[in-house]
Amino acid sequence: MRITALSAYFFIILGALDSFCFGLFGFRISGEIFGYATFMQRLFFCLVGVSAVFFIVFAIIYKPFKSLSK
Numbered sequence: 001m002r003i004t005a006l007s008a009y010f011f012i013i014l015g016a017l018d019s020f021c022f023g024l025f026g027f028r029i030s031g032e033i034f035g036y037a038t039f040m041q042r043l044f045f046c047l048v049g050v051s052a053v054f055f056i057v058f059a060i061i062y063k064p065f066k067s068l069s070k
Helices: 002-025 029-034 039-062
Strands: none
Touching: 002 029, 002 039, 029 039
16 A cells, blocks of 8 residues: 555656646646657556545545644
8 A cells, every 4th residue: 555655646746747847837747758649648647647536535535634623
């Protein structure tokens, strides 16, 4: 579970940085690494999306922020 969470966190951070650079500068990091409109870039964004869903489900099931609401 720990390796899954760390890899999901890694992909979420990469996706967030990619979106930030695209929004601010019009530069897509994943496009430069994998090529624009390629299978690898689509796979990258799919992994980012699956990682985000993993963290949403993780937050619903395990409620990691429950102690912060006191």
